[in-house]
Amino acid sequence: MDEFMDDEQEPKYRKKFKTASVFYEGRLSDGTIFDSNLDSDEPLEILIGRHEVIPGFENALMEMAIGEKREIVVPPGLAYGYREQEAIQRSKTTLIKNGETLKEGMTFKMRTPMSDYPIDGKVLRIVGDFVEIDFNHPLADQDLYFTIELVDLK
DSSP: OOTTBOTTSOBHHHHHSOEEEEEEEEEOTTSOEEEEOTTOSSOEEEETTTTOSOHHHHHHHHHOOTTOEEEEEEOGGGTTOOOOGGGEEEEEGGGSTTGGGOOTTOEEEEOOTTOSSOEEEEEEEEETTEEEEEOSOTTTTOOEEEEEEEEEEO
16 A cells, blocks of 8 residues: 555545645745736645745745735745855766757756756856856745735645
8 A cells, every 4th residue: 555545545645734725926026026826716735844835935824824815025044045156066068968059148957866856057157168057046045025815724
């Protein structure tokens, strides 16, 4: 039997965690919207405690009542972290799949031996046969501003 299922074929994590249904909008300090579901007919469902969203967002949900709408500011430490110099890597373009097509300023997805999922990289500069790539999250170092409405909690 699957360790994540119980006798009633209900995923165990659904019994352990609550599902929050939310409408939200995420903005940068200059007002630029980077994510939103306000135009959607259905709220986003988030399993509280499963780390499906950034910690600051999840923490706010745990303090909210059904029907409540809240404006929050999430600092980098509870969002996508702070920029790290170690996340800027230098490599030969020949060691990167399609490395010859890279251009300064472009973003692309790349798999690494340490990650099961592709990660985003931004080409900072190309010098000869070498490329410098920033693997910091694009929203690292930024305060994030959210409007959140908790529609339901099951």
